[in-house]
Amino acid sequence: YVPLERLRDWFDLDIELRLNDSRLDIGTGQGLVIEQRIERERRWALQSRTGDLMSTNGPIVSAEPAWLAWPVVDLNLSAGVDEGLRPVSPPIDRPGDGADDGRNDDNSSSEPTTLTSFGFDLLAAGDLLRSSGNLSLNYRDGGTLGRSSIDTRLRLDNHRQGGTGFGWSAGDILSPLLPLLSGQSEGVGIAFGDLDDRQTLDLTRTTLTGEALNGWDVEVYRNEELLAFTRIEASNRYQFDDIPLRPGLNLFRIVLYGPQGQRRERLERIVIGDRMLEKGQQRWQSFAVLRDRRLLPGSDALAAGRMLAASDSLMAGSRYQRALSKRWLLGLDAMSAGLDDGRQHHYLALHSQNSIDNWLFESRMIKDVTGGVAVRAAVQALGTENDLLLDAERFTDFASIEVNGIEDSDRLLERLRLRWNSTAIAGLPMTAELERRRYGENGDRPARDLDAARIRFSRRFGHFSTSTSVAAKRETGLADLIDGGLLLSYRRSNLDLTSQWSYRLSPATQLRDINVNATWTFSPRMRLRSTLRRAFEDGADSRATLSAIWIADTWTASATLGYDSTSGYTLGASLFTSLQRVDDRWLASARSATTSASASAQVFLDHDGDGRFGAGDEPLPGVNLRAGFAGKLATTDPEGRALLPHLLAGEPSPVHLVENSLEDVYWQPIHTNQQVLAGPGQTVDLSFPVLVTVEVYGKVTIVDARGERPAGKVRLQLTTEQGAVVMERASEFDGFYVFDRVVPGRYLLRIDPAQVERLDLRPSAPVALHLGGENASDAAVDWRLHRNSASPTH
Known part of the structure; x- marks a missing residue:
């Protein structure tokens, strides 16, 4: 008998004795030790059956850029x-009222008008000039209005896969993000160096950019927390500015949804804190950009991009950082840029990042050679449930592209920010921010102070993700403002719903606007998508669309009916396809492939054992391969080939051969797992040679004073010719042993030397075996072991 109290202590369980039926009630918070072990073994067995997809084991096969290759095209x-x-005459201000107040003082005539339009959007990615080429093209034909526009971008990238080593980008690029100097500016230029763009120079924020076709919706998640979303309107590009960072690993998941129901994802990692660089490591990068320009003629860059200070001016610079220790990093930046004052400004910046225990410190000083100084200091407290950031900035006669650099802008003198991230309140992710700005007098703009506060809660439960925020702003000479927002996302297999509500609480309570996007999936081939926007201020208007989407294997089509309260009804249609050339033939797909990599795998019986498919080898159809961390399944065709698209670009993606899909249990692939490392639009050729395995078997007997008898539990080892143990087996009670599924090759078979010594046996010479090739049959080796003076024979 065991006292119940002791049983509770031993197993850390909540146990209640029920005397009426002689039963023990055990709390569900923690299972018995044996139950936990059974659950672990169940998980391990499941992991083995699914091929250990998350394992990074297996050789990495990378793609080398070609001089010219067929691109992957999204169209x-x-x-x-x-x-x-539509108005048929321009608005005219009534003469004599003394001012142009921007309102029509007479009624301009309007009449019903039918407008037709046509457009196409193209994204292409592929190898060009031994680098990765990316082309974006937008064309809009104004139809009956006679206004057409075209915007093109061409970029070449040559970076070592995995983000390390020297690389360069040229063409229509984005300049690096330099805190207090410049955000990511778009233009024509070149950037080169070995600095990983994912290693941010700013502890507090970052910018996320990427490419997708116009009309796509983009959501940004950090560690499964929904941060923001947008719809791509122009230039086939999305950009999220001022994305807040947290200490440790910031894993951003960017999810893109196409208007015809397409979906794709990409990951971006940014590490804040200790060991961003190892001791002695250094990174550098140089760049030069003509802002708001396009490489190819005929592009309307300014209409597509965002307007910055001194457009078309040259911005050039370099940045360098070195880790003096695993906790201390120093950096030096230099930049030159033209501002709206008509001068070219030259900057030098020195910055330091240091971590002490759970604290992270950053300091930065920037000197404008022709002007003033900017100073910044930041400290972060690193915690698992709470982290705190305090950031102070001061500007003395300072102007840059990011700060005070645009004509007629406010002259910022000081900025103080406090941010608190926490999950300690009922487990809800919470972010609270306080900010104070002080502006100086600038022309007709008076000096003033601005105070702002913002708090945001987010929660994910079941199929719902929700985020609620409230922001307050107080500015000298203006009324206090309090705004709020609600972001709600609901996703199930047949329904995707995203809604955003914006409202004002002060000075007057008012609902500002509502945005709702919904997609219903009726079948794998049919979807219905609707959008609704209602604005309640600044000329209230309503917009709604309803789209029917048909999805085939090679294309996706949609028909859309829309209504705008200011312009009337619209009717549209679109057709999407993604083209990829594999094995000398074009393949079309309804899924976008321009930002992902692909693998073309071949599985075959390698009869000659050379690891390459040759004339005497046999392709294996019907073999299953799983690709990517999601484990997408593909099956080989009669030629033993399978295309594995939509893999992560720029990072190793596992490809696993499912062994139980092979016909013969004695077929053994040389590599069960391989990893694909390729850039966007690249296709890597994989080979999975399969060998016909053999058996090595026999019987072990021992001879001593009592005679000869079967020897059980004798350990036998199959080693390489150099002595490395490949397999080990123990003989059964009747002396028999079997090495099954032995891959052909040259081996040595021996008795375990440690057991020979322990059992007082005479050492025996290993047996050389040549398995496979012309001698593909099984091998039988019997052993007679003698004690002391007797020599073993086999």
């Missing part, structure tokens, strides 16, 4: 008819 064609009222 979307669209056409529309817009029926509504």
Whole structure:
């Protein structure tokens, strides 16, 4: 008998004795030790059956850029008819009122007008000039209005896969993010160096950019927390500015949704804190950019991009950082840029990052050679449930692209920010921010102070993700403002719903606008998508669309009916397809492939054992391969080939051969797992040679004073010719042993030397075996072991 109290202590269980039926009630918070062990073994067995997809074991096969290769192309064609009222004469201000107040003082005439339009969007990615080429093209034909526009971007990248080593980018690029100097500026230029763009120079924020076709929706998650979303309107590019960072690993998941129901994801990692660089490591990068320009003629870059200070001016610079220890990093930046004052400004910046225990410190000083100084200091407290950031900035007669650099802007003198991230309150991720700005007098703009506060809660439960925020702003000479927002996302297999509500609480309570996007999946081939936007201020208007989407294997089409309260009804249609050339033939797909990599795998019986598919080898159809961390399944065709698209670009993606899909249990692949490392649009050729395995078997007997008898539990080892143990087996009670599924090759078979010594046996010479090739049959080796003076024979 065991006292119940002692049993509770031993197993750390909540146990209640029920005397009426002689039963023990055990709390569900923690299982028995044996139950935990059974659950672990169940997980291990499941992991083994699914092929250990998350394992990084296996050789890495990378793609070398070619001089010229067929690209992967995403193409979307669209056409529309817009029926509504259009003004036929320009608005005229009434003469004599003494001012142009921006309002029509007479009624301009309008009449029903039918407008037709056509457009196409193209994204292409592939090898060009031994680098990775990316082309973006947008064309809009104004139809009956006679206004057409075209915007093109061409970029070449040559970076070592995995983000390390020297690399360069040229063409239509984004300049690096330099805190207090410049955000990511778009233009024509070149950037080169070995600095990993994912290693941020700013502890507090970052910018996330990428490419997708116009009309796609983009969501950003950090560690499964929904941060923001947007819809791509122009230039086939999305950009999220001022994304807040937290200490440790910031794993951003960027999810893109196409208007015809497509979906793709990409990951971006940014590490804040200790060991961003190892001791002695250094990184550098140089760049030069002509802002707001396009490489190819005929592009309307300014209309597509965002306007910055001194457009078309040259911005050039370099940045360097070195880790003096695993906790201390120093950096030096230099930049030259033209501002709206008509001068070219030259900057030098020195910055330091240091971590002490659970604290992270950053300091930065920037000197404008022709002007003033900017100073920044930041400290972060690193914690698992709470982290705190305090950031102070001061500007003395300082102007840059990011700060005070645009004409007629406010002159910022000081900025103080406090941010608190916590999950300690009922387990809810919470972010609270306080900010104070002080502006100096600048022309007709008076000096003033601005105070702002913001708090945001997010929660994920079941199929719902929700985020609630409230922001307050107080500015000298203006009324206090309090705004709020609610972001709600609901995703199930047949329904995707995203809604955003914006409202004002002060000075007057008012609902500002509502945005709702919903997609219903009726079948794998049919979806219905609707959008609704209602604005309640600044000329209240309503917009709604309803789209029917048809999905085939090679294309996706949609028909859309829309309504705009200011312009009337619209009717549109679009067609999307993604083209990829594999094995000398074009393949079309309804899924986007321009930002992902692909693998073309071949599985075959390697009869000659050389690891390459040759004339005497046999392709294996019907073999299953799983690709990517999601384990997407593909099956080989009669030629033993399978295409594995939509793999992560720039990072190793596992490809696993499912062994139980092989016909013969004695077939053994040389590599069960391989990893694909390729850039966007690249296809890597993989080979999975399969060998016909053999058996090595026999019987072990021992001879001593009592005679000869079977020897059980004798350990036998199959080693390489150099002595490395490949397999080990023990003989059964009747002396028999079997090495099954032995891959052909040259081996040595021996008795375990440690057991020979322990059992007082005479050492025996290993047996050389040549398995496979012309001698593909099994090998039988019997052993007679003698004690002391007797020599073993086999």
